[in-house]
Amino acid sequence: MNSSSPEPGLRAYLLGSYRTTAPGAAGRWRVERDLLDRSDGTRGTFSGVVLFTPMDDDGLFLREEGTMRWPSFTGPATREYVLGPTARSDALDVFFPDGRAFHCMSFTTEASNDTHWCDPDTYRVTYTYQSHDRFSYSWDVTGPRKDLLLVSHLERISP
Numbered sequence: 001m002n003s004s005s006p007e008p009g010l011r012a013y014l015l016g017s018y019r020t021t022a023p024g025a026a027g028r029w030r031v032e033r034d035l036l037d038r039s040d041g042t043r044g045t046f047s048g049v050v051l052f053t054p055m056d057d058d059g060l061f062l063r064e065e066g067t068m069r070w071p072s073f074t075g076p077a078t079r080e081y082v083l084g085p086t087a088r089s090d091a092l093d094v095f096f097p098d099g100r101a102f103h104c105m106s107f108t109t110e111a112s113n114d115t116h117w118c119d120p121d122t123y124r125v126t127y128t129y130q131s132h133d134r135f136s137y138s139w140d141v142t143g144p145r146k147d148l149l150l151v152s153h154l155e156r157i158s159p
Contacts (some may be wrong), residue, residue: 001137005018005039005109006090006129007108007155008089008134009088009090010089010090010091010092010105010106010107011058011059011060011085011092013054013132014029014052014060014083014092014096015025015027015054015060016028016093016156016159019069022152024079025048025054025075025159026051026052027051027154027156028049028050028051028055028157028159029049029050029052029154029155029156029157030048030049030154030155030156030157031048031049031050031051031053031066031152031153031154032045032046032047032048032152032153033045033046033047033150033151033152033153034149034150034151035068035070035148035149035150035151036148036150037146037147037148038147038148038149039146039147042070042071042148044068044069044070044071044147046066046067046068046069046077046153047066047067047069048064048067049064049065049066049094050062050063051063051064052065052083052101052150052155056083057085058085059082059083059092060082060083060092060095060101061080061081061083061086062081062082062083062094063078063079063080064078064079064080064155065078065124066078068119068126076102077093081094081096081097082094082095082096082097082099083095083105086104088106088111090106090107090108091104091105091106091108091111091113092105092106093105094134101124103116103123105127106127107127107129107135112126112127112128113125113126113127115147119145120143121141121142121143121144121145121146122140122141122142122143123139123140123141124140124141124142125138125139126138126139126140132156133156134153134156135154136151136152136153136154137151138150138151139151140144140151142151145149150155
């Protein structure tokens with residue numbers, strides 16, 4: 001791994017298991033997201049918590065819950081993903097709950113960017129490692145139906 005990637009690996013980093021001896025402990029992160037619809041300048045936010053829970057196959061279950069604020073909607077919002085192990089300790093494959101592939105998550109220079117095609121729009125994600133307790137990622141969504149920029153900042157919640 002390079003200096004812009006956590007040691008000893010991405011799964012341990014997200015769980016915080018390099019800092020605690022509690023087996024099976026979930027990683028808790030505070031998330032703040034800025035939402036921008038570039039087509040009309042509409043702005044919104046999402047604030048909440050992301051919980052990474054260990055799975056038996058060395059993967060993680062991700063659940064995000066919080067409050068979305070958008071001009072046409074303010075209220076609770078959730079999303080869930082499954083993160084599966086890869087051959088590399090510095091990357092995890094992200095899947096939708098129904099098993100469809102989504103993208104690869106990594107902080108390494110060669111793998112921190114990925115693309116997901118959601119017909120007819122293209123979703124491009126970039127992950128940025130900031131410290132042992134902070135990281136961010138952004139989604140640049142372009143196409144005939146969407147023109148969005150979604151920027152998320154995560155900070156570890158101490159156990």
